[in-house]
Amino acid sequence: AQKITQTQPGMFVQEKEAVTLDCTYDTSDQSYGLFWYKQPSSGEMIFLIYQGSYDEQNATEGRYSLNFQKARKSANLVISASQLGDSAMYFCAMRSLNFGNEKLTFGTGTRLTIIP
Amino acid sequence: DVKVTQSSRYLVKRTGEKVFLECVQDMDHENMFWYRQDPGLGLRLIYFSYDVKMKEKGDIPEGYSVSREKKERFSLILESASTNQTSMYLCASSFGGKRYEQYFGPGTRLTVT
Numbered sequence A: 001a002q003k004i005t006q007t008q009p010g011m012f013v014q015e016k017e018a019v020t021l022d023c024t025y026d027t028s029d030q031s032y033g034l035f036w037y038k039q040p041s042s043g044e045m046i047f048l049i050y051q052g053s054y055d056e057q058n059a060t061e062g063r064y065s066l067n068f069q070k071a072r073k074s075a076n077l078v079i080s081a082s083q084l085g086d087s088a089m090y091f092c093a094m095r096s097l098n099f100g101n102e103k104l105t106f107g108t109g110t111r112l113t114i115i116p
Numbered sequence B: 001d002v003k004v005t006q007s008s009r010y011l012v013k014r015t016g017e018k019v020f021l022e023c024v025q026d027m028d029h030e031n032m033f034w035y036r037q038d039p040g041l042g043l044r045l046i047y048f049s050y051d052v053k054m055k056e057k058g059d060i061p062e063g064y065s066v067s068r069e070k071k072e073r074f075s076l077i078l079e080s081a082s083t084n085q086t087s088m089y090l091c092a093s094s095f096g097g098k099r100y101e102q103y104f105g106p107g108t109r110l111t112v113t
Helices: none
Strands: A003-005 A010-014 A019-021 A024-026 A032-039 A046-052 A064-069 A074-079 A088-096 A110-115 B004-006 B010-013 B019-025 B031-038 B042-051 B054-057 B065-070 B073-078 B087-094 B108-112
Touching (some): A003 A088, A019 A110, A024 A074, A032 A064, A032 A074, A088 B042, B019 B031, B019 B108, B031 B073, B042 B065, B073 B087
Parallel strands (some): B010 B108
Antiparallel strands (some): A019 A074, A064 A074, B031 B087, B087 B108
């Protein structure tokens, strides 16, 4: 079984500061993928970034980077230079990369509020 | 761009009614998923389908069924709606394979009274 833990229910951050959203995971699989999604107040889930368990480098996508520490089983999302539009719910998720397993397991989310 | 659409944004139904939630994707994705989202619980998988007429139970299938007669369409059915099924329902789709992320629809907020 897989489990994702997001320990920060809510965060308030000043605009233009960097933000780190915590995510720890538990799995018995050797090959797995980690995802971050953003959910604005409109409700739609937006894919942000992906990290494979065998990827040697941390993933980056524009202002988003994933701080992947395999030994600690953590996959924190870092948002640089936060903007007002970053205010949203953020979900960490994972799935096994074994053949035929397409299920995503989600954490409970972190509500991020950017303060002007 | 991938587009996943859901038949309704908001829906109000009465206890005991049969409810259909429809989801359509336009990118020829093999996989489709139904989740429900509740505050403090994140997203929980109800059912998924990896091919036409194929389905598998997720983590919370009780009280739900699904139908996938065509590749682009995946329906969630509440046979007899109950108040504890009041929730946000999210549909998603993806290509099969290791790297691919799921694309989500806008969600349907269902209220059962």
